[in-house]
Amino acid sequence: MTAMLEIKDLHAQIEGKEILKGIDLTVNEGEVHAIMGPNGSGKSTLASVLAGNPAFAVTGGSVTFNGKDLLAMSPEDRSHEGLFLSFQYPVEIPGVSMVNFMRAAVNEKRKYYHQEPLSASEFLKLMREKRAIVELDNKLASRSVNEGFSGGEKKRNEIFQMAMLQPKLSILDETDSGLDIDALRTVAGGVNKLKTDKNATIVITHYQRLLDYIKPDFVHVLYKGRIVKTGGPELALVLEDKGYDWIKQEFEDSKG
Amino acid sequence: MQTDMDDKNILDAATEGEYKYGFVTDIDTHVIPKGLDEDVIRYISSIKGEPEWLLDFRLKAYRHWLTMKMPDWAHLDIPPIDFNAISYYAAPKKKEGLKSMDDVDPELRKTFDKLGISLEEQMRLSGVAVDAVMDSVSVKTTYKERLAELGVIFCSISEAVRDYPDLVKKYLGTVVPYTDNFYAALNSAVFSDGSFVYIPKGVRCPMELSTYFRINAADTGQFERTLIVADDDAYVSYLEGCTAPMRDENQLHAAIVEIVVEDRAMVKYSTVQNWYPGDKDGKGGIYNFVTKRGLCRGDFSKLSWTQVETGSAITWKYPSCVLAGDNSVGEFYSVALTNNYQQADTGTKMIHIGKNSRSTIVSKGISAGHSQNSYRGLVRVAKQAANCRNYTQCDSLLLSDTSGAHTFPYIDVRNDSSVVEHEATTSKINEDQIFYCNQRGIPTEDAIGLIVNGYAKEVLTKLPMEFAVEAQKLLQVSLEGSIG
Numbered sequence: 067m068t069a070m071l072e073i074k075d076l077h078a079q080i081e082g083k084e085i086l087k088g089i090d091l092t093v094n095e096g097e098v099h100a101i102m103g104p105n106g107s108g109k110s111t112l113a114s115v116l117a118g119n120p121a122f123a124v125t126g127g128s129v130t131f132n133g134k135d136l137l138a139m140s141p142e143d144r145s146h147e148g149l150f151l152s153f154q155y156p157v158e159i160p161g162v163s164m165v166n167f168m169r170a171a172v173n174e175k176r177k178y179y180h181q182e183p184l185s186a187s188e189f190l191k192l193m194r195e196k197r198a199i200v201e202l203d204n205k206l207a208s209r210s211v212n213e214g215f216s217g218g219e220k221k222r223n224e225i226f227q228m229a230m231l232q233p234k235l236s237i238l239d240e241t242d243s244g245l246d247i248d249a250l251r252t253v254a255g256g257v258n259k260l261k262t263d264k265n266a267t268i269v270i271t272h273y274q275r276l277l278d279y280i281k282p283d284f285v286h287v288l289y290k291g292r293i294v295k296t297g298g299p300e301l302a303l304v305l306e307d308k309g310y311d312w313i314k315q316e317f318e319d320s321k322g
Numbered sequence: 323m324q325t326d327m328d329d330k331n332i333l334d335a336a337t338e339g340e341y342k343y344g345f346v347t348d349i350d351t352h353v354i355p356k357g358l359d360e361d362v363i364r365y366i367s368s369i370k371g372e373p374e375w376l377l378d379f380r381l382k383a384y385r386h387w388l389t390m391k392m393p394d395w396a397h398l399d400i401p402p403i404d405f406n407a408i409s410y411y412a413a414p415k416k417k418e419g420l421k422s423m424d425d426v427d428p429e430l431r432k433t434f435d436k437l438g439i440s441l442e443e444q445m446r447l448s449g450v451a452v453d454a455v456m457d458s459v460s461v462k463t464t465y466k467e468r469l470a471e472l473g474v475i476f477c478s479i480s481e482a483v484r485d486y487p488d489l490v491k492k493y494l495g496t497v498v499p500y501t502d503n504f505y506a507a508l509n510s511a512v513f514s515d516g517s518f519v520y521i522p523k524g525v526r527c528p529m530e531l532s533t534y535f536r537i538n539a540a541d542t543g544q545f546e547r548t549l550i551v552a553d554d555d556a557y558v559s560y561l562e563g564c565t566a567p568m569r570d571e572n573q574l575h576a577a578i579v580e581i582v583v584e585d586r587a588m589v590k591y592s593t594v595q596n597w598y599p600g601d602k603d604g605k606g607g608i609y610n611f612v613t614k615r616g617l618c619r620g621d622f623s624k625l626s627w628t629q630v631e632t633g634s635a636i637t638w639k640y641p642s643c644v645l646a647g648d649n650s651v652g653e654f655y656s657v658a659l660t661n662n663y664q665q666a667d668t669g670t671k672m673i674h675i676g677k678n679s680r681s682t683i684v685s686k687g688i689s690a691g692h693s694q695n696s697y698r699g700l701v702r703v704a705k706q707a708a709n710c711r712n713y714t715q716c717d718s719l720l721l722s723d724t725s726g727a728h729t730f731p732y733i734d735v736r737n738d739s740s741v742v743e744h745e746a747t748t749s750k751i752n753e754d755q756i757f758y759c760n761q762r763g764i765p766t767e768d769a770i771g772l773i774v775n776g777y778a779k780e781v782l783t784k785l786p787m788e789f790a791v792e793a794q795k796l797l798q799v800s801l802e803g804s805i806g
Contacts, residue, residue: 117761121753141760150761157758161776170772171762178763210776227762 068133069094070266071235076127078115085111087291088127093235096263100277100302101270103288104310109270110154112288113239117151118144132234145171146178148234152224152241159211164223167211168193168230175231196229200256218249225256236260237268242276254279274306287313357406360384363511366411370480373487376494383500383510390504396638396667397696397728400609403574410512410545468528474558475520476531479547482518489520493551497580497617497644505576505611505638513547513578521556521587530786532561546577552587554620559590561789575634577612585620585647590628592785593641594793596800597633604663604692607635614641618650618676626653627670628784630793632800635664640698642671645679645707652681655781657793659774659800660693660725669699669730674710674740683714686778689725690801696728701742703735710740718748719777721770721801771798 071093078086085108093099103109115122116129118141129136136144159167172192173183184192197207200222212220221241228236238257242250257267257280269280277285277299285301286293289310294317295301305313354365363384367377392403469476475486482490500510521527552558562579575597583589591614600607610633616625627641643652654670672681681701689695701712718727729746751773759769775782775794782790 117757119757121757140765141757142763142765145761145763153758153761157752157754159755159758159773159776161779162772167759167762167764167772170764170768171759174763174765174768231762 069130070132071136072128072130073116074128074130076112076115076129077125078111078122079125080111080122084125085122085291086115089288089291089293091286091293093266093268095266097284098261098267098269098280098282100280100282100285101268101288101293102272102274102285102302102305104314105272107288108291109272109288110239113151113154113237113268113270116144116237117141117149142174143178145231145233146175150228150231150233150236152221152228152236152238154240154243156212156215156220156224158213158215160213162211164207164209164211165190165193168227171227172230192230196226199229199259200225201252202226217244218246218253221245221249221253222256225253225260229256229260232260233265235266235268237270238280239270240272241269242271242273250276251279274302277302289313289317354409354411356409358384358408358410358512362410366512369411370483372483375491376483379495379500380511383507384512386501387504387507387511390507392504393638396698397694397730398636398638398665398667399694400636403609405508408574411514465529472525472527473522474525474527475518477518479513479516479518479549482549486518486520489551490518490549493549493580493582495580497582497615498578498613503613506578506613509545509547509576509578509613513545516547516549516577518548519550519558519560521552521558523553524555525553526556527558530559530561544575546575548577548579550579550581550589550591552581552583552589552623554585554587556584556587557589559786560592561786562591562593563595573607573609575608575610575612577610577614579612579614579641581616581625583616583618583620583623583625583647583650586622587620588624588626589616590626591616591641592789593627593629593631594785594789594796595629595631595633595637596796598635599633599662599664600635602662602691604635607664608633609636609638610634611636611638614639615644615671616642616652617644618647618652618679620650621647621676622649623647624651624653626651626655626784628655628781629657629668630778630781630785630796631656631658631666631668632796634666637664637666637668639666639668640670642673642700643681644673644675645681645710646675647679648676649678649680650676651679654681654683654685654699655784656685657688657778657781657797658685658695658697659688659797660690660695661800662691662693664691664693666694667696667698669697671700672702672712674701674703674707674712677706677708678710679707680711681713683712683716684780685714685716686781687716687718687727688721688774688777688797688801689718689727690721692722692724694726694728696730698730698732700732701734701744702732703737703740703742705736708737708739710737710742712740712742714742714744716744716746717777718746719774720748720750721774767802768798770801774798774801 069092073089073091076086076089089112101109115124124137131147169189176183193207202222206219215223241253282299285297285299287295295313360381363380367380498506500507519531550560581589597608597610618625625643631637645652652672658666658668660666670683683699685697687695687697697716703710716729720727727748731744733742735742755773756766756769774797782793785793
């Protein structure tokens with residue numbers, strides 16, 4: 067079996083500053099990986115680079131996604147191939163209704179696979195079904211994309227979009243930030259409902275809290291642009307307990 | 323248009339040159355020599371069989387025009403125009419009809435398809451003979467019959483001069499006098515044709531009046547003149563233009579639209595303007611210098627302008643409302659999109675004369691490429707116009723670093739019981755928004771289309787439904803290639 071995602075020695079920079087300094091990571095079908103680490107370690111950069119954000123320049127390494135060269139693809143093709151990013155800060159698009167936005171997204175994907183666009187009624191039916199997964203009410207769906215949404219609503223809206231697009235690999239970038247405990251449960255519940263043994267999830271988080279709800283198979287610690295430690299779910303608990311200082315210390319010692 | 327033209331000869335080339343889309347025009351037979359003098363005006367008037375009073379109107383306008391200069395206050399860079407290099411009358415041209423859509427320029431067809439224009443419409447617009455399409459003929463006839471039953475007059479202005487001379491004489495030039503401005507004077511002297519609409523007292527016109535359905539609507543020429551009168555308690559919605567690309571061998575267009583709104587009447591005037599904007603290097607394209615004004619003469623009268631401007635190389639256009647009646651209402655909703663080297667100076671004037679009159683202005687400018695896009699608006703409240711309200715919202719969206727967005731609001735309030743509000747914003751298209759769309763699988767060009775349409779939504783929703791859908795596609799098509 068080939069891996070779904072295979073990252074090898076990935077280097078990336080923004081405005082000349084190197085943020086990722088050689089990432090190696092393999093994700094297989096059915097797996098949940100948590101990436102943790104202190105602020106500024108490169109977690110969100112990794113998510114952005116995998117999604118193809120043009121603000122970052124890849125300066126070395128390779129990423130294979132389902133056997134294809136991910137880095138050679140446009141951001142929209144990465145999406146069509148099944149990569150989904152739940153944004154840490156979802157942007158507002160005034161005047162563009164969620165319905166029109168999602169319809170464009172869903173139909174672009176269908177076009178990529180040479181399928182006919184969904185009819186209006188088929189599409190609305192799909193929206194209704196998927197909305198229920200994250201308890202997103204109809205009013206939000208008819209509003210403009212993220213405009214005037216609360217923090218929790220924005221995150222639920224991200225998971226709703228994930229449900230609509232049925233990705234193979236979902237990257238949740240700090241999806242727990244800014245959520246109260248009820249919203250966190252709803253969002254995590256949505257992610258769990260979408261989980262199958264054919265798809266995979268990368269959960270990027272600063273805190274262990276989210277991992278109480280989304281159980282990881284592997285926990286990685288990212289520090290200064292490298293994965294410096296990998297373990298099972300118990301690693302997250304250790305981090306929650308002891309903080310990141312001991313990891314930093316280990317890292318500095320190993321360089322020593 | 324020839325390929326070897328230089329900047330100075332654009333106008334010559336455009337007026338003389340062969341139409342590059344392959345229509346064979348019957349140039350020699352019914353075109354009078356270039357240049358303008360009183361004999362030319364007499365000739366135009368006599369050919370059209372006009373009454374003495376109209377010839378007199380034209381001559382007065384011409385004499386006044388001679389004393390005027392081209393306005394230079396707009397934020398526009400207009401190459402010199404040689405008004406003697408234009409031929410001021412051409413008989414309705416018999417285009418040698420193309421035999422089928424296969425003969426039409428493939429680029430043009432591609433645009434038609436993107437806009438989702440029906441085949442029949444495509445054929446009509448590209449000059450393919452449509453006589454064979456029986457539907458179109460019967461639809462038009464039914465349309466005319468229904469209007470006639472209600473007493474609605476909808477015909478060309480030449481027909482109106484012949485058949486309803488008293489009505490035309492009563493209203494022509496009362497809203498836009500020939501002394502109004504340089505282009506209005508020129509239009510008044512030489513206007514070719516246009517539309518005339520009269521809605522009698524108490525009649526609510528049951529359908530949108532569109533130039534498309536006016537028989538003989540084609541070839542109204544470069545000096546179009548439109549007169550719309552809504553009598554007491556009447557209502558009409560009028561649609562001008564269409565979303566399909568309009569190619570015209572006349573480079574200079576100087577139209578006049580006059581609207582009279584009587585007591586409690588309402589007129590809604592919607593325009594989608596998509597004339598040839600020139601190529602991506604700024605060569606060619608239409609100059610659109612239009613005077614549009616409505617007089618809300620009656621108490622509780624209402625006039626609403628909605629425009630979507632994407633075409634023309636240079637646009638100079640300020641659809642305005644003179645709110646003379648007490649409690650009258652004026653509205654102006656505008657989207658002006660410029661790309662490549664287009665220039666637009668457009669906006670409105672709201673002149674409050676009647677008490678309790680109200681006006682709303684919503685202007686959305688979108689600048690891409692190397693274009694320059696200006697909003698220019700006047701809100702004037704007369705001394706006697708107590709308790710007036712104006713709200714102006716004026717937004718600019720920049721899609722490139724090389725384009726310009728400018729706002730020139732003029733506010734002149736002469737009493738202290740009125741309230742005038744002005745809000746303005748300028749923003750750049752946000753790369754995070756584009757990337758967000760990309761991540762969801764929407765390519766950049768479509769993402770920009772979505773974002774721009776969202777930005778313009780407030781105006782687009784004012785358009786009649788069908789028009790609005792086409793206008794959305796048009797905004798997207800007009801921006802193609804604008805983001806590298």
